[in-house]
Amino acid sequence: MIRARVLAAVLVVAGVAAIAVGHHYRPAAEPPRSMPSSPAVARSAASSAAAASALTRGDLLPTSPPTRVRIPALRVDEAVTGLGQNPDGSMQVPTDAHTVGWYTGAPTPGALGPAVLAGHVNYKGADGTFARLSTLHPGDQVEVTRQDGITAVFTVTDVDRYAKDRFPATAVYGAIDHAGLRLITCGGDFDTRTGHYTDNIVAYAELRSTE
Amino acid sequence: MTFRRALLTAPVVATLLLATPTAALADESVQVKLLELNHSGASGTATLTATDRGDLRISIRSRGLVPNSPHAQHLHGSTAGMDFHCPDMSADRDGNGYVSTEEGMPVYGDIFVSLTTAGDTAKASGLAVDRMPVADASGNLRYDRTIAAADLPPGTVEHLKDLHIVQHGVDADGNGKYDMAGLGESTLAKSAGLTGIPEEATDPALCGMVSGAAAGSVPVGGVATGDGSTRDRAAVWYGTGGLALLAALGIVVVTRRRSYVPSRNQR
Numbered sequence: 209m210i211r212a213r214v215l216a217a218v219l220v221v222a223g224v225a226a227i228a229v230g231h232h233y234r235p236a237a238e239p240p241r242s243m244p245s246s247p248a249v250a251r252s253a254a255s256s257a258a259a260a261s262a263l264t265r266g267d268l269l270p271t272s273p274p275t276r277v278r279i280p281a282l283r284v285d286e287a288v289t290g291l292g293q294n295p296d297g298s299m300q301v302p303t304d305a306h307t308v309g310w311y312t313g314a315p316t317p318g319a320l321g322p323a324v325l326a327g328h329v330n331y332k333g334a335d336g337t338f339a340r341l342s343t344l345h346p347g348d349q350v351e352v353t354r355q356d357g358i359t360a361v362f363t364v365t366d367v368d369r370y371a372k373d374r375f376p377a378t379a380v381y382g383a384i385d386h387a388g389l390r391l392i393t394c395g396g397d398f399d400t401r402t403g404h405y406t407d408n409i410v411a412y413a414e415l416r417s418t419e
Numbered sequence: 420m421t422f423r424r425a426l427l428t429a430p431v432v433a434t435l436l437l438a439t440p441t442a443a444l445a446d447e448s449v450q451v452k453l454l455e456l457n458h459s460g461a462s463g464t465a466t467l468t469a470t471d472r473g474d475l476r477i478s479i480r481s482r483g484l485v486p487n488s489p490h491a492q493h494l495h496g497s498t499a500g501m502d503f504h505c506p507d508m509s510a511d512r513d514g515n516g517y518v519s520t521e522e523g524m525p526v527y528g529d530i531f532v533s534l535t536t537a538g539d540t541a542k543a544s545g546l547a548v549d550r551m552p553v554a555d556a557s558g559n560l561r562y563d564r565t566i567a568a569a570d571l572p573p574g575t576v577e578h579l580k581d582l583h584i585v586q587h588g589v590d591a592d593g594n595g596k597y598d599m600a601g602l603g604e605s606t607l608a609k610s611a612g613l614t615g616i617p618e619e620a621t622d623p624a625l626c627g628m629v630s631g632a633a634a635g636s637v638p639v640g641g642v643a644t645g646d647g648s649t650r651d652r653a654a655v656w657y658g659t660g661g662l663a664l665l666a667a668l669g670i671v672v673v674t675r676r677r678s679y680v681p682s683r684n685q686r
Contacts, residue, residue, distance in 0.1 A: 223663030230656030297639035314634035321632025372641025394645030
């Protein structure tokens, strides 16, 4: 009788612990799916039409590739590698869960234009560096250290979710009048047939200061 | 043997290629806004794209230019970190109401690349009007050319954002063409040894400054940043926890019943 009670107590403790662990691993909350007409585009178009004398907005750094990215709100501090394109024209992705990739076909972080960093949400059984990217809020900081030793400090302006087959190429890769940053990972449902997530999470940020 | 070695080394090389940042420089596409100079009434946009091979693709769309006339056009500026920009009318030192090319140069810099339609693109081709694009009857001008990396001055791609596009050719007297009657003979052309070229043909009409930048090559579709491998982890833990609690409940119920039933029989 006592043995059964002990077993029940152990099971209760184990069950609660397991649920706590599950809660710890729960998927990050995600923003609702947006349509490709992002507010980021409208904003930059509006401001570039404004002043003729100053056609660009904010601080701009010269070209220098990124080496490290820090996102205090997500406790992220990771090395950055270069990413090109796959033979099919899609963007390469990092070969491990932790390293963050900088897309070399776009400007460097801190220079005029959209710099693009991609990281896994999960990969080969491990949570990726960008596992909780969808929980970033406008105002959160993203710090990118560059080869020239300068750290470009960005603040998040928007976090959106898009269906991959309606990826907003213009909003993410298109022309902007300031030094911008886009952080990309996966989200939405997982399609077990293709082995891919159906959506991408994109966090948009703007250069605020340099260190 | 060699085949086997190739089999072994290929993945190593591939891994190295993937591991190191593939390019020190970003491909980028620089947007230029062409603003009117000398009250030309013209406007335009241009895109300068550095390709991954180091070539420079130039695309210019202007309107409101002198129709059916060639418009000399160049990249002005320097890669030496000089702070050149587009001039305003205060650059008109001789006060004739027009900023000439000579008056503009201290502000926007010397010719860096001549944007000819064919052949040489060096500074020496700056006045090669026979190889400059011609505006159509409505004054619209379209220009598209890719200049090979080998034909670009060193540092062009790295300093794209420091360069300015200038398009020349105004119609001062409003007669729809370049002639001596407008502003006389071009002193710039004359100093280069070309006589009989009207000043109207060489005075700048548009000057472009960088207004934005985009990715140089846009990847296809979304980004495959996840394999779903930890996606079910929470569900598995929740499930396990739930089962454990259920089992505990089961044990409690069973032991309660067992302890209850005998006590009833005893009575």
